[in-house]
Amino acid sequence: MTAANIILALAAARAAAATVQGTGSGTDVDPCVTTNCNGPGTECTYTATVDPFDGYFKFAECGDVAHPVIVMKRGVTYTFDQSDDSNWYHPLGFAYVVDGAKKGDELEPGITQTGDACAGMNTCQAPMYYKNGVFAGAAGYDNTLQWPTGGTDFGLDAYEPDFSIRKEDWLATKYTVKLTLTDTTYATDIFYFCHIHGGMSGYIKIADASGTVVSTTGTGDALIPAGYYGTPSTYEGEDAGGGDGGDDSDDNSLAVILGVVGAVLVGGLVICALVIRARQAAKSRELTEPAPPLAPIKAPETMSEEVPPSTAFAAEEAPAAEGRTAETMAEEEATQQSWRGEATETMAAEPPPPPAVEAYAPEAELEPEC
Ligand SMILES: [Cu+2]
Numbered sequence: 269m270t271a272a273n274i275i276l277a278l279a280a281a282r283a284a285a286a287t288v289q290g291t292g293s294g295t296d297v298d299p300c301v302t303t304n305c306n307g308p309g310t311e312c313t314y315t316a317t318v319d320p321f322d323g324y325f326k327f328a329e330c331g332d333v334a335h336p337v338i339v340m341k342r343g344v345t346y347t348f349d350q351s352d353d354s355n356w357y358h359p360l361g362f363a364y365v366v367d368g369a370k371k372g373d374e375l376e377p378g379i380t381q382t383g384d385a386c387a388g389m390n391t392c393q394a395p396m397y398y399k400n401g402v403f404a405g406a407a408g409y410d411n412t413l414q415w416p417t418g419g420t421d422f423g424l425d426a427y428e429p430d431f432s433i434r435k436e437d438w439l440a441t442k443y444t445v446k447l448t449l450t451d452t453t454y455a456t457d458i459f460y461f462c463h464i465h466g467g468m469s470g471y472i473k474i475a476d477a478s479g480t481v482v483s484t485t486g487t488g489d490a491l492i493p494a495g496y497y498g499t500p501s502t503y504e505g506e507d508a509g510g511g512d513g514g515d516d517s518d519d520n521s522l523a524v525i526l527g528v529v530g531a532v533l534v535g536g537l538v539i540c541a542l543v544i545r546a547r548q549a550a551k552s553r554e555l556t557e558p559a560p561p562l563a564p565i566k567a568p569e570t571m572s573e574e575v576p577p578s579t580a581f582a583a584e585e586a587p588a589a590e591g592r593t594a595e596t597m598a599e600e601e602a603t604q605q606s607w608r609g610e611a612t613e614t615m616a617a618e619p620p621p622p623p624a625v626e627a628y629a630p631e632a633e634l635e636p637e638c
Contacts, residue, residue, distance in 0.1 A: 290329030294336025299473050299481070301339045302329035302346075313347045314338060318354040318468075324497070325358070325460065325468055335470035335497065338460075342449045343477055345412075348395075348460075350443040359431040359463040360445050361424075362395050365489040366469045366496070368461045372489050375447070375458070377411050377420045382453045386411075390420050395447040397423030399430070412448055428463050449474060456486040467497060 289304035305312035315328035324334035340346055348360050364381055365372035373379050377390035386392035391411045397404045404426035409418030427445075430438060455474065462468040469492060474483035485491060 288329060288331045290327070290331075292330070292339070294330045294333035294338070296337050296471065296485070299337040299339045299471075300327065300330035300333070301475075301479070302327070304329050305344075309344065311345045311347065313349055315349045315352070316355055316358075316360060317352045318358050320354060323465070323468065325360075325462070325470060335468070337471040337473060339473045339475050339479075339481060340447070340449055341475045341477060341479060342452060345446055345448045348445040348447065350445065353435070353439055355431075355443065356435050356438050357431050357464055358468065359424075359428045359443075360395075361461050361463045362447055362472070363459050363461055363469075364456070364486075366459055366461070366492055367466050368459070368463065368469075370466065377409070377422055380451070381456075382451060384451060384453070386451075389415070391416060391450075393448065393450045394422050395424070395445045397427035398444045398446065399427065400442050401444070412450065424463075431464065455483045456490055457483045459492075467499070469496075 290300050290302045292298045292300040294300040302312050302314050304315070313329070317326050317328065318324070319326055319334055322334055326332065326334060327336060327338060330336040330338065350358075350360060361368045361374060363369065363372070363374040368374050373381065375392070375394045377392055377394045378387050379394075380387045380392045384392065390409075391413070394411050396410070403409075403423055405423030406418035406421035408416060409421055409423075410416045411422070427443065430441065430443070458472045458474065459469045460472055461470075471485070471492065473481045475481045
């Protein structure tokens, strides 16, 4: 084989490998139909990937088309293969409205849009989730059976949380979803979507057994609104932890409230610390300033005022010299001596101690202040 022939053979092999096993351009008027099916056409596959640049689902059977419109035939079991590593953090869901449970009903065993008796038997059309080829729901559940057991556990609760684990761990498992449309009367387009991110939905058109599309575009939340793909999602990441598809907006509000309360508390503590610091500094300045001198004790002056030594006696002795008896003067002398004794005791008494400076204890101020 010549070099030229080898190159031609390699090119042919590459072209064969890149062959898209599907038809249609993935638009509303020309939806994508997988031909990646078994011989009888009862089982087909859509191989999911997520574009790393725009974040939208793509299917290998539909070519390089973001969020293509795809077709599913009633009664055919479709496997949505999510084993490609780009699916990490993007668990597929299926719903009657855009973005699934954020807006309305998903396809679940007990949910019908047409009043079908399936709701009472948990046999309504719903996906079944598999890990490494093993059904992840309750044993006995199979909505394609007439009398299934196992309740409503179709495996989502074991499947969806895995998509939020570390990628190297997630890669150890092969994730696939099977869906068979069994409602023979519902004829409005349904949706595939991501359980974790908004804005990743795409239309699924329902076809009858012959492949003829029988569904039409819905209204309200069953319609992908203009600008949907260009508008940031309002629930990114909110649904990552649960498989019930419930509205987690309350969780988000609580997180916001807790964040605000936490910020207020932290701010209060910072202000409190600054106030304590300022008071400590002020107290420290007071302690380093010299204390004012104590007022001098004036005991001698007080005694001289209370017991004037000369003028008092002079004033009292004058009339005695004129008319008082010696006995009277002796009594007065005894009184004077009594005064002197009291005055001496007053002077000898200890002066009151100066007021003690209160010991400064900054720790004692911390608790009552904040
Ligand atoms: Cu996603």
